[in-house]
Amino acid sequence: MAKKAAAKAKKSMEESLWDSANKLRGTVESSEYKHVVLGLIFLKFTSDKFTARREELIGEGKEKYLEMKEFYNMKNVFFLPEESRWEYLIANAKQDDIALKIDTALHTVEKNNPSLKGALPDNYFSRLNLDASKLSALLDTINNIDTLGDKENDVVGRIYEYFLGKFASAEGKGGGEFYTPKCVVNLIAEMLEPYKGKIYDPACGSGGMFVQSIKFVESHQGNKRDISIYGQEYTATTYKLAKMNLAVRGISANLGDVPANTFFKDQHPDLKADYIMANPPFNQSQWRETNELEDDARWAGYTSPPTGNANYAWILHMLSKLSETGTAGFVLANGSMSSNTSGEGEIRKQLIENDMVDCMIALPGQLFYTTQIPVCLWFVTKNKKADNEHGYRNREGETLFIDTRQMGSMVSRTQKELSAEDIAEICRTYHAWRGEEKDGNYEDVAGFCKSASLEDIQKNDYVLTPGRYVGVAEEEDDGIPFEEKMSSLSQKLFSQMKEAEVLDLAIRENLKLLGYE
Numbered sequence: 001m002a003k004k005a006a007a008k009a010k011k012s013m014e015e016s017l018w019d020s021a022n023k024l025r026g027t028v029e030s031s032e033y034k035h036v037v038l039g040l041i042f043l044k045f046t047s048d049k050f051t052a053r054r055e056e057l058i059g060e061g062k063e064k065y066l067e068m069k070e071f072y073n074m075k076n077v078f079f080l081p082e083e084s085r086w087e088y089l090i091a092n093a094k095q096d097d098i099a100l101k102i103d104t105a106l107h108t109v110e111k112n113n114p115s116l117k118g119a120l121p122d123n124y125f126s127r128l129n130l131d132a133s134k135l136s137a138l139l140d141t142i143n144n145i146d147t148l149g150d151k152e153n154d155v156v157g158r159i160y161e162y163f164l165g166k167f168a169s170a171e172g173k174g175g176g177e178f179y180t181p182k183c184v185v186n187l188i189a190e191m192l193e194p195y196k197g198k199i200y201d202p203a204c205g206s207g208g209m210f211v212q213s214i215k216f217v218e219s220h221q222g223n224k225r226d227i228s229i230y231g232q233e234y235t236a237t238t239y240k241l242a243k244m245n246l247a248v249r250g251i252s253a254n255l256g257d258v259p260a261n262t263f264f265k266d267q268h269p270d271l272k273a274d275y276i277m278a279n280p281p282f283n284q285s286q287w288r289e290t291n292e293l294e295d296d297a298r299w300a301g302y303t304s305p306p307t308g309n310a311n312y313a314w315i316l317h318m319l320s321k322l323s324e325t326g327t328a329g330f331v332l333a334n335g336s337m338s339s340n341t342s343g344e345g346e347i348r349k350q351l352i353e354n355d356m357v358d359c360m361i362a363l364p365g366q367l368f369y370t371t372q373i374p375v376c377l378w379f380v381t382k383n384k385k386a387d388n389e390h391g392y393r394n395r396e397g398e399t400l401f402i403d404t405r406q407m408g409s410m411v412s413r414t415q416k417e418l419s420a421e422d423i424a425e426i427c428r429t430y431h432a433w434r435g436e437e438k439d440g441n442y443e444d445v446a447g448f449c450k451s452a453s454l455e456d457i458q459k460n461d462y463v464l465t466p467g468r469y470v471g472v473a474e475e476e477d478d479g480i481p482f483e484e485k486m487s488s489l490s491q492k493l494f495s496q497m498k499e500a501e502v503l504d505l506a507i508r509e510n511l512k513l514l515g516y517e
Contacts, residue, residue: 021036024135027128035241039125043086043102043106044086047080048086051087052077053072081108093136093140096132118239119240164208164245165182180209180331180368181368182208183418185208187426188330188331189216191379194227196222196227196274197274200229201276202278204232204278206238213227229254231253235259263313272321274327276322276327276330280311280331283309283333285310298320311335311336315351325387333376334465337360337376337464338464353454357378357379358380358399360399361403362404363405364406366415367415369415379430384398390436391435397454400452402430402448402449407422407425445473446471448473450470
């Protein structure tokens with residue numbers, strides 16, 4: 001009962017925050033809610049951690065060190081001057097210049113903590129011209145959140161996930177640029193099993209892939225210190241969201257010095273990652289309008305550089321970032337599996353002939369908040385040889401196809417979601433196919449999965465659509481002989497036809513009585 005009550009309280013906390021954000025309607029665009037709310041949540045959380053550390057120092061008799069930032073940073077706590085502390089903002093919440101005070105607090109936090117450089121909104125609240133009373137009401141709502149009280153449930157992380165998802169759903173088209181449905185992120189993380197090494201996301205959005213990687217490590221009793229995170233994001237506001245999202249969770253990451261275009265300003269030129277997790281923009285057109293990238297090293301070894309949409313540019317970019325034993329898992333539109341325009345078919349053929357495609361997954365429709373474009377997951381690697389360290393068998397010349405289009409369940413009128421059981425089944429299948437003993441022996445299942453050879457793929461003209469390989473699920477035999485079943489169905493049909501004749505006569509008689517013969 002206590003757990004149910006806690007869950008209910010947590011839900012009402014999130015809903016009350018959403019309601020408070022909605023009160024800003026008319027003052028700011030709904031697309032700005034997330035930056036307002038999450039910026040304030042960041043301040044509340046960092047202030048709560050600062051206060052807890054301050055009390056810890058007092059308890060240890062170290063009052064003379066209370067204003068020395070080193071004694072906070074050593075515990076991964078951001079040092080906050082007085083004007084950046086939450087209690088100062090709450091004490092001044094009713095003042096007309098509260099927006100300016102919030103901007104000052106954010107600026108001061110960033111100035112005093114170099115790891116936050118470029119992360120926090122700059123003069124943001126003042127520029128919005130928010131209604132002071134509505135902003136004060138939002139501060140009061142956030143003030144009631146105990147960000148440190150529930151060690152198990154990561155309250156601040158839950159609020160970030162809830163709001164990023166809620167904003168993606170509410171904003172329509174723009175949300176998909178920075179938010180990948182949680183079940184898809186979970187699936188990629190569970191498939192890749194990123195226990196240790198370098199993780200990279202070339203289109204990292206709000207940092208969801210990184211957060212889930214760390215959650216994976218911690219849920220499997222690993223150490224997040226064994227993981228190094230690298231990413232890049234093009235949109236400035238989303239870049240700031242990602243840095244805040246990671247900061248509130250205590251996750252260190254190198255997202256580049258500035259927000260930038262991954263193709264034209266690669267901020268990790270020498271990176272070789274062990275894991276790549278990504279959801280780059282779907283079917284991105286006009287990504288290169290000049291010949292500037294014509295001879296780029298990332299396309300070297302392929303018959304021609306990508307010239308259509310950016311799908312294959314993302315694939316080749318990620319392959320260029322993979323270590324020799326690394327694996328990449330990423331989302332792309334379904335067209336990427338079969339397109340032959342702009343030389344894409346030839347590039348795909350080379351990827352297959354070079355034995356880099358490890359697994360292809362067709363996903364159900366309606367998973368994404370902001371698009372109905374059907375999508376798939378690619379898993380690519382440079383090395384399918386036996387790997388004793390990870391327990392992988394030799395998979396050279398083989399590719400696994402999984403069709404999950406019949407999986408998932410509707411969680412709203414327009415939204416579908418893969419359940420934890422769905423994700424577990426998909427991952428067990430892939431891991432068993434790779435040869436991991438904990439997941440048992442792999443078997444092809446008609447309509448769901450198929451281990452195909454290079455020859456199989458060649459016969460299908462190098463098309464990677466799982467439906468071409470897995471076939472149709474076998475229908476369960478009910479044990480009734482065909483003749484007996486046909487006789488029963490025929491009798492039922494004849495009976496229904498006789499009933500129809502009786503009903504037709506009754507209708508005619510009724511119409512006759514009404515004068516319509």
